[in-house]
Amino acid sequence: MPKDHGIGAAQKRREDVRFLTGAGQYTDDISVYGQTYCAFLRSDVAHGTIKSIDTSDAEAMPGVLRIFTGKDFEGIGGLPCGWQVTDKHGEPMKEPGHPVLAQGKVRHVGDPFAAVIAETLEEARDAAEAIVYDIEELPAVVNMKAALEEGAVKVHDDLSDNLCYDWQFGSDQADVDKAFAEAAHVTTLELVNNRLVANPMEPRVALGEYNRANDESTLYTTSQNPHVIRLLMGAFVLGIPEHKLRVVAPDVGGGFGTKIFHYAEEAFVTFASRQLNRPVKWTSTRSEAFMSDAHGRDHVTKIELALDAENNFTGLRTDTLANMGAYLSTFSSSIPTWLHGTLMAGNYKTPAIQVNVKAVFTNTVPVDAYRGAGRPEATFQLERLVDKAARELGVDPIALRRQNFIDSFPYATPVAVEYDTGDYVATMDKLEEMIDRQGFEARREESRKRGKLRGLGVNCYIEACGIAPSNLVGQLGARAGLYDAATVRVNATGSISVMVGAHSHGQGHETAFPQVVAEMLGIDESMIDIVHGDTSKIPFGMGTYGSRSLAVCGSAMVRATEKIINKAKKIASHLLEAAEADIELKDGQFTVAGTDKSVAWGDVTLAAYVPHNYPLEEIEPGLEETAFYDPSNFTYPSGAYACEVEVDPETGRVEILSFAAADDFGNVVNPMIVEGQVHGGIAQGIGQAMLENCVYDENGQLLSASYMDYAMPRAEDVPFFQVDHSCATPCTHNPLGVKGCGEAGAIGSPPAVVNAVLDALNAGGMTVDHIDMPLSPHRVWKAMQG
C-alpha cells in the first residue's frame, strides 16, 4: 500500500488549484498604484562605440517621464560576478565591468544603452524608438577560436585579450601523460555543446517600488533566489542596505537557471523608481528575452580517453573553450570550471584525469547556468567518448561502461570530489530491464522492413548537486556561502508556517516540504504552509538551483523542526509531569513512554503561547525555530538512460520512439513530483539533442531570436517516458538522505539520444563518428551523405 501521508507519499500538489483556475500571481500580474512603464533601447549591433545619444526629442513625447542612459549610472556599481576563478598560473580571472546601461561601448545585440520611463508601455516604446543615437559599429568577435587569436578584436578594451581565464584541474601532468603514453588505445572526439536559451515560459519581469516614508525599496522580480538578488543588487550595484530593500519573487513561471542571475533590468527599475518616486515596471517580451536572458552551454571540446589492452580506462584529457559572452553573468565563471571539471570522472574509475578550460569573451549575450550547468557538458563529452571508444574497439557499449564502473563507495575521484554513495550496476541493470534490450534486434529488423533505421543509445551520468559546502566553495572562489535557512513557526493553535530560503517555481515545494514536517511531527500536511519568495518574511536563503532545495534547504527545515520537537517535548514533559527523556512524539501525540499518559500537539502549542502552566524558568514562551544548514559534501545523483530512435534515411528526420531513465536520487519525498522533474529534464535534454540551437551569424546577429527559429520541444516531439527511481542509495550526509532530482533529466539525456542516432546510422551501414547537436534532419541527412 503506497503511503498517502508524509515522506514517500505521491501527494497531489496544493499549488495546482490556483494555477488551474487562473489565480496564480506571477510578477506581471502585479500592478501597483502610480505604476509607470519602462522600455529599454537595446543595441542592434554586436559591437560598437557609442558616439552620442540624443534623448531631447524623445523626452518631449507624450507621457515620457524620464530617459536614462549609461551616464546616469556613472559612479554606481556594475553587475557583479559571484565566483572568482583562479587560472592555472594562479592569476585571478579577468573581470570586466558590466554597467547597468552600457557606457562607451555596446558589446552584444540586446545590450541596453538607454531606457525610457513613461506613463504607458506604448508611450515608453514610442519614445525609445525616437531616441537619436550614433553607434559606430565595430567588428564583432563571435567565434571562440577567432576571439583567442593574436590581434583579435577585443570585447573589452581595458583587458589584454578575450581570454577570461585559462584553467587546469585534475591529476598530475606526469600521471596523465603516462596514461596516454602507455595506452593500448586512445579514442579522441571533438564536439560542440550547443548554445541554448533556457526559455522558461514566463518571460522576466521586474517592478521596482520606492517608499519615501521609510526609504525602503521593493523589487518584485521573476527570480529563483530573491535573497541573492537583494544581496547583489543592494551591496554591489545600488548601495542599498538589506534592511531598506525587499525583494519579492511571487509565483515564477519556470526558471531553469536563467532566473538565478542578477540582471540589469532589476537594478534599473529599482534605481529608477527611487529617482522618480514612482513604481517602474518592465515586462520582457519573448524577443527581448532571447537577447537579454543569459544563455546556456556553448562549449567546444576536444576530449581523449586512454585505455589499456583490457579496455580499462586509464586516462582522460579534455580541452574546452567555454563561451562567457560579452560580460560575466552572476555564476558564469563557475560553470565550465567547478561545476564541469569536477564531474569529468563520471561513473568510471579512470585514475588520471586532466581538464583544461579556456573561458572566452565574445560579442554575444552572457552565458551562465542552464539546467544542469556544466554537468550536462561533462556528461555529454564523456558519454559520447565512451560510446565512440566502444565502436572503435568493437565491444558492447554497455559492457565497456560496466567494466569501468566505480564499484566501491565512498570514492574519491582524481577531480577533487568524493562520491558518498551510488550503485551504477544496479541502475544499469534496471535500465536494461526497462528497455527490453534482448528484444532490440527484432525491433531493429521490424524498422528495417519499413525502410527505417533504428538505433539504441545508452549512457550513464553522475552529477554533483545539493550545492554546496560553503568552506569548500569559498576556497574555490565563490563569493557567497551556499547554505540555506528555514524558520518553522508553530502558531498557538498548532498550525505551522515554514519560511524557507528555497524558491519554488514549478518544483512543488509547497506540497513536498510540508510532507517532511508532517512526517516528523505526525500531524496532517494541511496544518503546514510553506512561505517562500519574500525577503521580508524569510530569514535568509540562497534560493533554488543546482538541485539543492530539498537537500540543503530541506535539511535546514529538518534541523529547525528538530529544534521545535526538542522544545515541544520540554513543554510536554512539563504538562505531563514526566522526564523529558521519556517523552515520545508519535502521530501528533506526546506520550510518556510505556504509559497511556499523553498530550496532543495542539495542547503543547497552545501552552507555548498561553504559558500559564509552563516552565518559564527553563524555556521561553513561543514555538518558533530557525536553522541554517551548510552541507558537508555535494550529493551525487546518478543513473543510466536509454533512448530508442528511428531515422528516416531519405530525409534524416529522427523520431524518438522511447526514452527510459533509471535514476538513483537517494530517498524520495514525493515520487509524483520527482517523476515530473525527470520528465521535464528529459524533454529539455531531447530539446538540446534534437531541436534547440542558439545561433549567431559572423557579425554577431542573433539568428534564432524567436520561436519561429528557436525550436522548442512540443508535445509531438517526445514520447511517454519510462522513469524509475527504485535503485536508491541514500545520501549519507544529509538528514533526509536525499540527493536532488531537478537537473538529472537534462544532464543524462542528450548523449543517449545522440548515441542512438549514431547507432542507427552505423548499424545501417554508414560510418558516422559524430554529429553535433542538435541532430536536425538537415545535419543527419548531411552526415548520411558521408
Next chain:
Amino acid sequence: MYSFEIESPVSVADAVAALGKEEAQALGGGQTLIPSLKARLAAPAVLVSLSKIDEIKGISAADGVLSIGGGATHASVAAEAGAYPALAALAANIGDPAVRNRGTIGGSLANNDPAACYPAAALASGATIVTNTREIAADDYFEGMFTTALEDGEIVTEVRFPIPEKAAYVKFEQPASRFALVGVFVAKYPDGVRVAVTGASEEGVFRWEEAEAALSGNFSASALDGLSLPAEGMMGDLHAAPDYRAHLVGVMTRRAVTAAQ
C-alpha cells in the same frame, strides 16, 4: 504596436471603401499580421478587419469546383472542404488549432509567405483567385516571396479550386516555426498533373514542371526516378541548406504522389 484604428465592415463594399482611406490595411485572421504589428514592422493608420463579412465565408462545391470564401478560416476549410479531401487535410494541418480558428485562406494567399501551405494548393490546383474587382489565375497570381498580383485595397473574396481526380499535400516541417521547410502539393487532373512546391525556393511557391511532365505520363512515384532540382535558387537558412531543400522537394514529391494514389 503603433496606434491605429480598427474598422469592422460587414460587407465587401464597405471594406473596399474603408481600405480607400490613407494608410489603411486589411486584417484577415491576423495570425501573421498581428505578430508583425507587435514587432512594429508595419504602421497602418486604419486596420480594416474582414472577419465580420459573412459574404466571404462560404464554402461550397458545384460542377467540379470547390469555392471557398476568402474569409473562411483554416478550421472551416478543414471541416467543410470534404469535396476536395487533400485541401481539407492541408487546412487541418496549418499551424495549430487556435491559429486555424482565426487564420483565413484569403489572408494566407494575400500574404504569400514563401513557407505557407495554401499557395501550393492554389498553384497545384490551377485555382482562380477572385477579388472584389477581378479573377486571377493562380499561375498569374504568385509573384515571389510575399508578393502577389493584388493591388492595394484589393480583397480576396473567393478562391475557386477545380477538384482533381487525385491529390495530396505532403509537408516537411521546419522544426521551430512548423511552417513548411518544404511542402509539395500534387494534383492529377484529366488534362495532366500539376506539382507545386512551397517553402523551398527563393522565388516563393513554384511549379515543378519536369515532375509534372513525368507524372502526367505515369502518375506514380517511380516516374520521378532520376529527376531532381538544382540547389541553386533554393532558400538556405538555419534549418536547411539549399541542397537539402532541393533533395527534400524530390522526396516530398514522391511521397505526395504515393499518398495521392
Next chain:
Amino acid sequence: MTKVTMTVNGKAVSKEVSGNTLMTEFLRDALHLTGTHVGCDTSQCGACVIHVDGKSVKACTMFAAEAEGAEVVTIEGMANPDGSLSVIQQAFQDHHGLQCGFCTPGMVMTAAKLLEENPSPSEHEIRDYLEGNICRCTGYHNIVKAIMAASGQDVSGIAAE
C-alpha cells in the same frame, strides 16, 4: 478609442479600447483577469489561449475590437459553478500535468476544446492537437496523460514503474 461590449465568463462587459488593444491586454489590464498569460510575441506558445464564441483562439493574436459581441471564456471561467475544479482541471492536478503553472491556463483551454471535438483522443491525437501550446516544465508526459484521463481513458499502464 472605441467601445467594445462582450460577455466574459458569463458577465457582460463594456469598455473603451484603442484599436491596437489586444485581447490579452483587455483581459489582463482592463478586466484584471490575469490568468491568461503572455509567453511569446509570435503566436506560438499558447499560454494565452481563450475561447471566443466557442472556439479556441490565441488572445495575443486578436484585437479586443474584433471580439465585439462575442462570448468569451477564460481560465477563470473554467471551474464548475460551485468553484470546484472541472474534470479537466482535476485531471491536471491528479496526474501532475503542471509544474510552474504558466502554460497551464492555455493547456486547459486547448484541452477542453480537444475533448469537445474528440471525446476519446489517442495519444497521437493529443500530441498533435497541442502543437500550439508549449510547456517547458513537464515534458508533456503528464499533460497528455491528464487529458487522456479526463476523457475517461485508463492511464494506469502509461510508462509504469
